[in-house]
Amino acid sequence: MIDCREAVGRMWAYLSQGLEAHDVEELEDHLGACQRCCGELEFSRELRERVSQAGAAQVPPTVRDRINELLAHVGQPGDPS
Amino acid sequence: MEAGALMREAAAPPKAGAAFADVVAPHLDALYGYCLRLSNRAADAEDLLQETLLNGLRAHGGLRVKDRLRPWLFTIATNAWRDRQRARARELNTVSLDASDAEEDFSLFATLAIEDPFPYSDELHLDFLRLFRDEDMQAVFAAISPVHRLPLILTAIHGFSCKEAAAILGVPLGTVLSRLHRGRKQLERGLWDYAVQHGLVKVGDDDD
Numbered sequence: 001m002i003d004c005r006e007a008v009g010r011m012w013a014y015l016s017q018g019l020e021a022h023d024v025e026e027l028e029d030h031l032g033a034c035q036r037c038c039g040e041l042e043f044s045r046e047l048r049e050r051v052s053q054a055g056a057a058q059v060p061p062t063v064r065d066r067i068n069e070l071l072a073h074v075g076q077p078g079d080p081s
Numbered sequence: 082m083e084a085g086a087l088m089r090e091a092a093a094p095p096k097a098g099a100a101f102a103d104v105v106a107p108h109l110d111a112l113y114g115y116c117l118r119l120s121n122r123a124a125d126a127e128d129l130l131q132e133t134l135l136n137g138l139r140a141h142g143g144l145r146v147k148d149r150l151r152p153w154l155f156t157i158a159t160n161a162w163r164d165r166q167r168a169r170a171r172e173l174n175t176v177s178l179d180a181s182d183a184e185e186d187f188s189l190f191a192t193l194a195i196e197d198p199f200p201y202s203d204e205l206h207l208d209f210l211r212l213f214r215d216e217d218m219q220a221v222f223a224a225i226s227p228v229h230r231l232p233l234i235l236t237a238i239h240g241f242s243c244k245e246a247a248a249i250l251g252v253p254l255g256t257v258l259s260r261l262h263r264g265r266k267q268l269e270r271g272l273w274d275y276a277v278q279h280g281l282v283k284v285g286d287d288d289d
Contacts, residue, residue: 043189067134068099
């Protein structure tokens with residue numbers, strides 16, 4: 001069975017569908033027998049969720065306007081070329 | 082490249098730009114968020130977003146499968162950002178790809194259990210994350226080296242799979258996996274150091 005270090009090393013890949021079926025199986029076997037790593041996996045989920053919240057952004061309306069303005073004039077008559 | 086030069090090269094049919102604006106509109110928030118986390122500055126993010134869209138508009142005719150629009154836009158943004166990085170300071174080539182062993186072995190989960198900053202908490206690890214406002218989190222995130230930050234942004238924030246992230250970044254899956262792991266370790270270490278430095282947690286306090 002893989003050890004804790006190996007299991008922890010695979011967790012974020014596991015959460016983003018980055019592991020081959022065999023590697024998933026090994027990790028899940030380890031998790032079935034190791035409460036500490038279950039805690040670490042749960043924390044990985046929480047941390048990723050927090051990163052996702054903090055990392056999300058919305059285009060400021062002024063930026064959106066400038067983008068639309070820019071794109072609207074590409075290929076138009078009067079395009080500054 | 083100047084936006085004007087890009088526009089001159091565009092040679093798109095009339096109203097192509099306006100039509101393209103409609104096509105990308107559902108993805109604009111995500112794309113802007115990506116540009117912001119890549120460049121870390123709002124002004125740079127806007128420049129990068131503009132360049133991405135102008136490059137995208139020029140190449141859009143070649144995109145056959147329209148439902149692949151999202152990863153395609155992220156790929157263009159990644160390439161535009163890399164070109165800028167190279168043009169600036171060749172930062173990508175000089176940044177160290179190796180995290181130290183100490184960093185590799187650091188576990189925030191274990192550190193919290195050992196240091197126990199909230200002795201009466203039933204949700205020790207969640208309470209730790211709750212200490213961080215969005216701007217604290219963003220500051221820690223911005224300090225992660227760019228090569229390791231990219232896979233984190235794509236997977237944890239934008240929900241791409243590791244395979245999709247590898248395609249967007251143009252590197253093998255194994256490279257994404259090792260960078261993702263190292264980025265995660267830098268994030269964990271960064272969060273702990275930030276919490277200690279900013280007094281969010283008290284450690285080594287033996288006066289009780």
